Amino acid sequence: QKEVEQDPGPLSVPEGAIVSLNCTYSNSAFQYFMWYRQYSRKGPELLMYTYSSGNKEDGRFTAQVDKSSKYISLFIRDSQPSDSATYLCAMTRGKLIFGQGTELSVKP
């Protein structure tokens, strides 16, 4: 079993939709949780960074952490075609462990 599980998709939504991306993890030692966005043939870009359980909002993006369920989510409101990318969850336990990434396509 992988330490971090993420549905690879692909996920296709119409422009303006609310997108929900999720990861589960098995190791309760993970302390910090991140979401990265990666465009094709580019390096990952840090989007959100959270520590405690609860929600953190930044513009159209909301990161949610539920440590009791070992579950994290990223919500994108009013999705745009420019949001089309692969979204990677990541978490730390002394080193950064990534999920497989979910490929998102937002259609105009």
Added chain:
Amino acid sequence: GAVVSQHPSWVICKSGTSVKIECRSLDFQATTMFWYRQFPKQSLMLMATSNEGSKATYEQGVEKDKFLINHASLTLSTLTVTSAHPEDSSFYICSARVGVEVRSDTQYFGPGTRLTVL
């Protein structure tokens, strides 16, 4: 701020040759840099952790004699793929840790280098 560059962005080489990839932190000093490998449609896999002035720490299964890492300054780390073979073809990405907060491990990534070995 926190910009990381890589050079080259794309390299094609013949089997048996060596290739050097540079990773630079442009606007900050990076005590620790990391090298990742990513195959198509797969996630990033950590290859090694590079600390300035000391030997790199390699992840299990990564051949240190094949993937030579040098972190000679606080802004530059290099990865040399020696005697490259077609199975080494991949997307290599470096990252740098900002500051000394190890627990949070906030890393900023370079744009990646696509290596194709013929």
